[in-house]
Structures are given as C-alpha cells and as structure tokens.
Amino acid sequence: MHAVPRPNDAPAPRGGLPASWKALAIRHYHERAVRYEERVSRGLLASLRWREREAVLRLADLASPARRTVVDVGCGGGFFARAAKRAGMWVHAVDAAAGMVELVRPDVDLAEVADLETFDPPRRYDLVICCGALEFVASPGEAVARLCRLCAPGGRLVLQVPRESAGGRCYRLQKRFEGLRTVLYRRDALVAEVAAHGLAPAGEAFPLPYNMVVAFDAPGC
Secondary structure, rough: OOOOOOOOOOOOOHHHHOOOHHHHHHHHHHHHHHHHHHHHHHHHHHHHHHHHHHHHHHHOOOOOOOOOOEEEEEEOOOOOHHHHHHHOEEEEEOOOOOHHHHHHHHOEEEEEEEOOOOOOOOOOEEEEEEEOOOOHHHHHHHHHHHHHHHHEEEEEEEEEEEEHHHHHHHHHHHHHOOOOOOOOOOHHHHHHHHOOOOOOEEHHHHOOOOOOEEEOOOOOO
C-alpha cells in the first residue's frame, strides 16, 4: 500500500474531511475488510445494523420491475450488492477500499476500486445505493452531485448517512475513538442538495438516533 499522509486539520471543501483523514478512513476499512461482515453481524451491533439495512432495502425496493441495474457505491462488505444480485439485478459494486472490493467481486457482475468523488462510469443505473460512504468524503457537494448523475432517467438514489443530532454527535465521538473523523448531515440540507440536481424525495427513514436513510427519484425520460 502507498503511505497515507499523517492526518491534519487542514480545511476541507464545504464541511468535508481533510484529504489525510479521508485517506485514513479508506486504509482503516481496507485493513478490516476480511472480518468486517463477521464483526457487524454479532451481538448488539448486528441488531443495530439490521435496522439500518432493513430501512435501505425497503426504500430501494429491489423487487420493483423498474430496478434492473444497480451500482452500490461504498459497497463495504457487499450486503446490498449481494441482495440486489439475489433479486436478479445487474450489479456494479464500488468501494475506495480495495479489500472490500475483493470480498464482493465473486458475487457481482462488476467490482471496481474507485473513489466516490471521482467515480464517473460510462453508464447510468436504475438504482444507486450509497450507505456509509458519504461520511468520509472531502467534498460532500461533489460526492452528492456524482451520485445524482449516476441515476438513469426514472432511477432511484438511496443514501444512508449519519445525521446532525445528539445521536449523530455521539456517533462521531465513537468514530473518533476508532481514530476516524466523520461528516454529519442535516436532513433539509441534504434534500436541498439533491433537489438541486433534479431528483425529488421519495421516502425517508430514521432507523437509529444517529442516522437517516433518504430515497430520491430521478425524472423520467
């Protein structure tokens, strides 16, 4: 692996993370990839994670006949990518942590190591899922814009992010104990950011005190 710069507190665009903290998060998850799903599938953490995943699956509506292709950006251990594949979809899994991508590669149609903030594939998708990645970006505005552009006409975007709240601030503190920094989001600001790219809110959920899941629909042809 390339050396990761020492984290610092240099300013980042529009409330995002300095580049060195973002790089540290990528390395953190790369190094924990092999045991990631095992760790989040045990004890209390498993119960909390299932509440999050259930909300995402409900809003993603994988059974809809309109959902034929999906990109899971920040796929992590591959839970949503595999669920989409079981639903009969063509699945593209993407993560900046190479270890995560290698885990999911055998189970999807295309797996790719790529940075959310520069990811620009030649195709668009009926469903775009991004869970747990927006909290580690350097430029939230650029990241959200790219996710919006991934949606095909009539497509759906589903985002899971930590929210600005008492619970969110506790979550951010917990991540600091792990050596990470995170970006928190306000619901209204996120909705406005996505709406500026032409997508309309299609549903939301608040599965845990520290996060939210919000779905948006792109206009049809």
